[in-house]
Amino acid sequence: MTVNPRERLLAVHDLHIVYPGRRRLLRKAPDNHAVAGVTFSVAEGETFGLVGESGSGKSTIGRAILGLTSVAAGSITFRGRPLPRDRHGLQGYRRSVQAVFQDPLSSLNPSMPVGGAIAEPLRRLRELSDRREIEREICALLEAVGLPAETRHRYPSQLSGGQRQRVAIARALAPRPELIVCDEAVSALDVSTQAQIVNLFADLQAELGVAYLFIAHDLGVVRHLSHRTGVLSRGEMVEQGKAREVHDQPQHPYTQQLLAAVPIPDPVRQAERRIARRAANAAPVSG
Ligand SMILES: Nc1ncnc2c1ncn2[C@@H]1O[C@H](COP(=O)(O)OP(=O)(O)OP(=O)(O)O)[C@@H](O)[C@H]1O
Numbered sequence: 001m002t003v004n005p006r007e008r009l010l011a012v013h014d015l016h017i018v019y020p021g022r023r024r025l026l027r028k029a030p031d032n033h034a035v036a037g038v039t040f041s042v043a044e045g046e047t048f049g050l051v052g053e054s055g056s057g058k059s060t061i062g063r064a065i066l067g068l069t070s071v072a073a074g075s076i077t078f079r080g081r082p083l084p085r086d087r088h089g090l091q092g093y094r095r096s097v098q099a100v101f102q103d104p105l106s107s108l109n110p111s112m113p114v115g116g117a118i119a120e121p122l123r124r125l126r127e128l129s130d131r132r133e134i135e136r137e138i139c140a141l142l143e144a145v146g147l148p149a150e151t152r153h154r155y156p157s158q159l160s161g162g163q164r165q166r167v168a169i170a171r172a173l174a175p176r177p178e179l180i181v182c183d184e185a186v187s188a189l190d191v192s193t194q195a196q197i198v199n200l201f202a203d204l205q206a207e208l209g210v211a212y213l214f215i216a217h218d219l220g221v222v223r224h225l226s227h228r229t230g231v232l233s234r235g236e237m238v239e240q241g242k243a244r245e246v247h248d249q250p251q252h253p254y255t256q257q258l259l260a261a262v263p264i265p266d267p268v269r270q271a272e273r274r275i276a277r278r279a280a281n282a283a284p285v286s287g
């Protein structure tokens with residue numbers, strides 16, 4: 001038996017999440033079984049990429065891991081322990097598990113300068129109170145995400161999308177988490193900024209050993225960053241494995257379809273794929 005040298009950080013087992021259908025007059029809409037028996041794990045310092053079409057349940061899983069959605073059945077454990085329910089336990093959990101979302105404007109208070117936004121988790125989760133120490137930490141975190149220390153005096157509206165996402169990452173790093181749930185964290189950025197932020201995520205992981213659950217539509221981005229990839233379809237994990245294998249030799253037809261929809265920057269491979277697709281379409285349908 002091969003032993004994984006990295007310890008398991010997060011384990012999701014047979015997870016089910018149901019959104020109850022709305023009641024309208026005398027009729028009730030059917031319940032939405034958004035996540036139906038999903039199992040996967042994330043090891044220390046690992047990136048697990050979670051992909052799937054819109055509505056497949058990616059964010060629902062992310063929110064459940066953050067303790068923001070109630071679970072109908074199955075389990076989520078972090079370092080072998082179930083998610084805490086009480087306030088004190090959740091506070092400790094927040095220190096270990098942080099999040100970065102698609103739109104940093106929604107998570108940053110527009111009337112608070114960047115320094116204040118980063119100071120907040122330092123005070124609340126790291127329990128720092130010394131003003132000078134907090135200031136030093138803010139500058140160190142800004143430097144870690146590639147922003148000048150002066151950025152702490154700016155407001156979110158005075159920053160570009162990429163700079164704002166760097167601030168959101170600095171804020172997520174403030175409590176020194178072991179896992180960050182990145183839900184479409186680069187999806188709203190233009191291609192070149194996206195590449196810079198993806199590289200930043202990779203550099204931070206190499207430096208700090210932080211693990212990521214990296215949720216994205218863009219398989220190219222996931223392939224670049226993930227060690228392992230899971231493919232979600234209608235609330236079920238249809239395929240998971242080493243990122244390279246899932247991306248290069250997808251086994252499940254849904255993964256094959258998902259990959260076929262991604263434009264390949266290499267014109268030769270793109271042409272090969274076009275030819276293969278035409279041949280497949282021309283093949284007689286059997287059965
Ligand atoms: N708060 C909610 N209440 C009711 N249903 C919800 C809620 N959030 C999500 N859903 C439903 O659950 C399913 C999964 O949604 P989810 O947001 O997890 O998908 P997703 O894979 O993140 O999609 P996208 O790629 O568009 O972000 C969808 O059918 C969605 O309509």
Ligand SMILES: [Mg+2]
Binds near residue numbers: 058059060
């Ligand atoms: Mg989503």
